[in-house]
Amino acid sequence: MFRRIRSYCLFGIKAVPVSVEVDASQGLPGFTLVGLPDNAVRESRERVVSAIRSIGKVVTGFRTTVNLSPADLRKEGSALDLPLAIGMLVSTGEINVEKVERYVFVGELSLDGLLKPVRGVLSIAMSLPRDGENILVIPRANASEASLVEGLCYVCADSLRECVEYLEGGGSNVPLIASGIKSKDRPPSLEVPDFRNVVGMEGVKRALEVAASGAHNFLLVGSPGAGKTLCARCLPGILPDMTDEEILETTRIHSCARRSGDSAEFRPVVIRPFRTPHHSASMVSLVGGGARLAPGEASLAHNGVLFLDELPEFNRCVLEALREPMEDGFISVSRASGTVVWPARFMMGAAMNPCPCGFAMDPKRVCTCLPDARKRYREKISGPLLDRIDIQVSVPPMEANALVDRRERECSADIRKRVCAARAIQRRRFKDLPFKSNAEMSSECAKRFACMSPEVERFAVSAADRMNLSARGFYRMLKVSRTIADMREAPCVEIVDISEALRYRTIN
Ligand SMILES: [Zn+2]
Incomplete structure (x- = not known):
C-alpha cells in the first residue's frame, strides 16, 4: 500500500516541507530509501524498525520503498525517524489512521521507541498554517517551542506508543492550541551585573x-x-x-x-x-x-x-x-x-x-x-x-x-x-521604514533625519575633514549624533551632539 506522510526538513533557518512516501508491497522482503538522505537519515531504518518492534508491531516481510520528496533537497538529521515509522506502520496496515494527511510529524526515535527532541521545531511550527486543519506531532521535549506560535495546533508525545495510541483515537493525549508568548515567560535576569x-x-x-x-x-x-x-x-x-x-x-x-x-x-x-x-x-x-x-x-x-x-x-x-x-x-x-x-x-x-x-x-x-x-x-x-x-x-x-x-x-x-x-x-x-534603530539607518536616512541647519552641517563636514573620516565614517558619526540628540529628545542634531559623536572616533 502506498502512503504519503508529511514532515519538514531544515535548510539553514528555513523549514522546508518534505513528504515521506512509503510503498510497502508483497514480494521479496527488502528496504530501499531514495531522495538524497544523509547518513543519519539512511541509518534511520534501523532505529525505526526496532522502535516499531518495541510496541509489538511488525513491518518487516514487505518490499518497502521509501522516497523523500522533493528529491533534490538533501535531507539531514534524525527528525525524519517519526514520519518514517508512521509511514511504515500505515502502509503495512499495522495501524489505521483517519486523515493522515492532516498531521505533520517530526522526531527522533530511540531503539526502545522513545521520542527524542530535534532541532528547529520552532521554524517548523512557524511555517505551518494555523487553521486548525494541520496538526504538528512532536516529541514532548520540543513542546516549549511549539507553544510560542500562537494558534498552532500540536500534539506532543514521549514515545512512539503514545503517538500511535493518539492516532488510533485512544490514549489521553489531546491536541493543544499554542497560546503564544506570555509575559510571565520573561524572568528578571539575575546574572547581569549592575x-x-x-x-x-x-x-x-x-x-x-x-x-x-x-x-x-x-x-x-x-x-x-x-x-x-x-x-x-x-x-x-x-x-x-x-x-x-x-x-x-x-x-x-x-x-x-x-x-x-x-x-x-x-x-x-x-x-x-x-x-x-x-x-x-x-x-x-x-x-x-x-x-x-x-x-x-x-x-x-x-x-x-x-x-x-x-x-x-x-x-x-x-x-x-x-x-x-x-x-x-x-x-x-x-x-x-x-x-x-x-x-x-x-x-x-x-x-x-x-x-x-x-x-x-x-x-x-x-x-x-x-x-x-x-x-x-x-x-x-x-x-x-x-x-x-x-x-x-x-x-x-x-x-x-x-x-x-x-x-x-x-x-x-x-x-x-x-x-x-x-x-x-x-x-x-x-x-514606515525597515529599520528599528539609528545604527541601521541608510546613509541617505542618516542625513535626512539629522535635519541639520546649514551651520551645523558646515561644522560636521569640516570636522570630519580634519579628522580624515571616510564617507562611511562620516555617516556613522551622523547616526551616533542622531542618537545623542534623541537622548535629549531634540528634533535636530546640533553642534554639541556632533562634538560628542566625534569624540567617540578618536582612538587612532
Ligand atoms: Zn605596551
Missing part, C-alpha cells in the same frame, strides 16, 4: 548608554584590569526588553543551533543574548556553516550583543567575515545545494588593550613595547572593520581613591529607562 557596582568610569558608562540607545557598535580600549569586560557585561541590563517578534526570531535561531540528542529543556530566548566567543573561535563557529549547517555565534547574538574580548587576538579572516553581518544584518553561507541565509543583526562590542603589554595609556606604568610591535598590534584590526565601529572609547585605569568612593551611583534600571525612551523615539521615526 552599573551601580561599577566605580568611576562615567565617560565609559555614558558611551555605553549612547551605544545601547541607538544599537551602535562599540570598542573599549584600556589597560588590563581597567574594567572593560565588567562594563560590557553590564550592557544587557540597560537594553530594552525584547519584543515578541524578536523573541521568535532569536529563539528560532537558537532552536536550530541545538545539538540533536540534547534532552535538556529548551527555553525560549527572552533576554537579549550576550554572546562572548573566545578569541580562538573558528570561522564556522563565529559565522556559521559546517557540516550541520548550524548558525554561528554572530547569528546566536541576533537582537543582542556579540562581545569580542581581546579583539586583536582574533584571527583576522574571522573578523573580516563579520563585516557582512555588521553592514547587512545577515550572513549568507553558500553551499552546493543553495545559499543559506542566517539573520545576524547584533550590536558588536569589543575590547582590547592599547598595546601588547597593555600599559600604553597608563600614566603610572611604563609601556615596554617597541613602536613597531605597537603598530603591528593595532594593524591586526583592519581599517574597514574599525570604520564600522561607531563608538570607540578609551577606558582609563582606575584611580585607587575611586575604589573607596561611597557616593550613590546610578543603577542599570534607571539608565535603562532613558535608553527605552530614546528607542521609542526611533521606533516612531522608523515606523
Whole structure:
C-alpha cells in the first residue's frame, strides 16, 4: 500500500516541507530509501524498525520503498525517524489512521521507541498554517517551542506508543492550541551585573548608554584590569526588553543551533543574548556553516550583543567575515545545494588593550613595547572593520581613591529607562521604514533625519575633514549624533551632539 506522510526538513533557518512516501508491497522482503538522505537519515531504518518492534508491531516481510520528496533537497538529521515509522506502520496496515494527511510529524526515535527532541521545531511550527486543519506531532521535549506560535495546533508525545495510541483515537493525549508568548515567560535576569557596582568610569558608562540607545557598535580600549569586560557585561541590563517578534526570531535561531540528542529543556530566548566567543573561535563557529549547517555565534547574538574580548587576538579572516553581518544584518553561507541565509543583526562590542603589554595609556606604568610591535598590534584590526565601529572609547585605569568612593551611583534600571525612551523615539521615526534603530539607518536616512541647519552641517563636514573620516565614517558619526540628540529628545542634531559623536572616533 502506498502512503504519503508529511514532515519538514531544515535548510539553514528555513523549514522546508518534505513528504515521506512509503510503498510497502508483497514480494521479496527488502528496504530501499531514495531522495538524497544523509547518513543519519539512511541509518534511520534501523532505529525505526526496532522502535516499531518495541510496541509489538511488525513491518518487516514487505518490499518497502521509501522516497523523500522533493528529491533534490538533501535531507539531514534524525527528525525524519517519526514520519518514517508512521509511514511504515500505515502502509503495512499495522495501524489505521483517519486523515493522515492532516498531521505533520517530526522526531527522533530511540531503539526502545522513545521520542527524542530535534532541532528547529520552532521554524517548523512557524511555517505551518494555523487553521486548525494541520496538526504538528512532536516529541514532548520540543513542546516549549511549539507553544510560542500562537494558534498552532500540536500534539506532543514521549514515545512512539503514545503517538500511535493518539492516532488510533485512544490514549489521553489531546491536541493543544499554542497560546503564544506570555509575559510571565520573561524572568528578571539575575546574572547581569549592575552599573551601580561599577566605580568611576562615567565617560565609559555614558558611551555605553549612547551605544545601547541607538544599537551602535562599540570598542573599549584600556589597560588590563581597567574594567572593560565588567562594563560590557553590564550592557544587557540597560537594553530594552525584547519584543515578541524578536523573541521568535532569536529563539528560532537558537532552536536550530541545538545539538540533536540534547534532552535538556529548551527555553525560549527572552533576554537579549550576550554572546562572548573566545578569541580562538573558528570561522564556522563565529559565522556559521559546517557540516550541520548550524548558525554561528554572530547569528546566536541576533537582537543582542556579540562581545569580542581581546579583539586583536582574533584571527583576522574571522573578523573580516563579520563585516557582512555588521553592514547587512545577515550572513549568507553558500553551499552546493543553495545559499543559506542566517539573520545576524547584533550590536558588536569589543575590547582590547592599547598595546601588547597593555600599559600604553597608563600614566603610572611604563609601556615596554617597541613602536613597531605597537603598530603591528593595532594593524591586526583592519581599517574597514574599525570604520564600522561607531563608538570607540578609551577606558582609563582606575584611580585607587575611586575604589573607596561611597557616593550613590546610578543603577542599570534607571539608565535603562532613558535608553527605552530614546528607542521609542526611533521606533516612531522608523515606523514606515525597515529599520528599528539609528545604527541601521541608510546613509541617505542618516542625513535626512539629522535635519541639520546649514551651520551645523558646515561644522560636521569640516570636522570630519580634519579628522580624515571616510564617507562611511562620516555617516556613522551622523547616526551616533542622531542618537545623542534623541537622548535629549531634540528634533535636530546640533553642534554639541556632533562634538560628542566625534569624540567617540578618536582612538587612532
Ligand atoms: Zn605596551
